[in-house]
Amino acid sequence: SQQGEEDPQALSIQEGENATMNCSYKTSINNLQWYRQNSGRGLVHLILIRSNEREKHSGRLRVTLDTSKKSSSLLITASRAADTASYFCAPTNAGGTSYGKLTFGQGTILTVHP
Amino acid sequence: KAGVTQTPRYLIKTRGQQVTLSCSPISGHRSVSWYQQTPGQGLQFLFEYFSETQRNKGNFPGRFSGRQFSNSRSEMNVSTLELGDSALYLCASSLAGNNEKLFFGSGTQLSVL
Numbered sequence: 001s002q003q004g005e006e007d008p009q010a011l012s013i014q015e016g017e018n019a020t021m022n023c024s025y026k027t028s029i030n031n032l033q034w035y036r037q038n039s040g041r042g043l044v045h046l047i048l049i050r051s052n053e054r055e056k057h058s059g060r061l062r063v064t065l066d067t068s069k070k071s072s073s074l075l076i077t078a079s080r081a082a083d084t085a086s087y088f089c090a091p092t093n094a095g096g097t098s099y100g101k102l103t104f105g106q107g108t109i110l111t112v113h114p
Numbered sequence: 115k116a117g118v119t120q121t122p123r124y125l126i127k128t129r130g131q132q133v134t135l136s137c138s139p140i141s142g143h144r145s146v147s148w149y150q151q152t153p154g155q156g157l158q159f160l161f162e163y164f165s166e167t168q169r170n171k172g173n174f175p176g177r178f179s180g181r182q183f184s185n186s187r188s189e190m191n192v193s194t195l196e197l198g199d200s201a202l203y204l205c206a207s208s209l210a211g212n213n214e215k216l217f218f219g220s221g222t223q224l225s226v227l
Contacts, residue, residue, distance in 0.1 A: 031214065042118070042204055042218030043157075088157070092213045099169040100147035100162025100211040107156075 002027055003103040004072075004089035010109045019076040021108040023089030032065060032072050032091045033102070043088065046074075079112045086110070115140060118207050118219035126225045132193040135222045137205030139186050145211030146188040148180060151202040151221075160203075163188055164211050192224075200226045 004023045013019055023032065031050045035043040049056045049065045049072065056063045062075040072091075076083055086109050090102040119138040127133050139146050147170075148160040159172040163182035180190040186207075192199055202223050206216035 033215070035218075040202065040221070040223070042120075042220045043206075043216070045215050045217065048214060090213075098213060099164065100145050100206070100208065100213070100216070101159045101170050101172070102213060102216065103159065104157040 002029075002091055002093050003105055004032070004091045005105045006087065006089055006108045008108060009106065010111070012111045012113065013079055015079060015081055015112055015114050017079055017112075019079050019083070019110055019112070021074050021087055021110070023072045023074070023091070023105075025070050025072075025089075025091040027070075027093060028067070029091045029093060032063075032089060034061075034063060034072075034074050035088045035090065035104075037086045037088065037107070039085075046087075076110075079110075081112050081114045084110060084112045118205060118217050120203075120205050120219035120222050122222060123220065124223045124225075126227060127195050128227050129195055129197060131195050132191060133195060133224060134189055134191045135203055135205075135224075137188045137190075137207075137219060139188070139205075139207030140217055143207035143209055143217070144186055145208045146182055146186065147206045147208075147211070147216065148188070148190050149204040149206065150174075151204060152200070157204075160190065162211055169211065195226045197226050200224060 034046040086107040088104045088107045147162040162170040182188045202221045206218045
């Protein structure tokens with residue numbers, strides 16, 4: 001599996017604003033996943049987008065995937081203080097077997113101020 | 115449905131000791147993966163087990179080992195602890211270990227003094 005690089009490293013916004021974070025990767029993928037981690041806790045799976053999909057929605061989350069640019073973005077609309085967390089992307093390579101292995105970048109630290 | 119359960123939540127050990135961490139996956143999940151998370155190195159994959167067999171392994175020394183039981187519960191062991199082993203150890207389970215939608219536990223915070 002390959003590592004995604006999240007950008008920006010940190011994002012600070014006010015409650016109610018939208019938050020956008022980006023992920024870039026290097027080689028072709030089967031799918032790309034986004035996870036959230038609250039401080040000191042485990043990761044929570046947010047959404048998975050496959051290589052043949054361009055956009056996917058889940059509640060206040062919208063994920064886009066541009067395979068030509070090898071990039072993805074995660075948009076959180078109407079942010080809440082509870083969205084404060086680190087966000088990680090995990091691209092999965094096409095082909096091969098990487099059982100149980102996701103390679104994470106350093107993540108984007110999102111802080112939502114009440 | 116109960117989530118992934120890791121025990122203990124916190125652990126303090128001294129250098130040279132060994133430690134065993136436990137992970138109970140979601141019922142029906144046969145794949146269990148382990149990750150180490152540190153501020154400097156981030157999240158790093160340790161190994162993955164499926165039906166009691168290790169199918170994948172990360173770049174960690176042999177001091178790090180694991181196993182999986184017939185009920186899919188898994189343990190990881192670190193022998194001869196070093197200060198650098200201080201980390202949050204996360205376990206994740208999935209139905210088949212095909213990298214889609216991992217369910218993580220809350221982790222075990224290990225401090226080595």
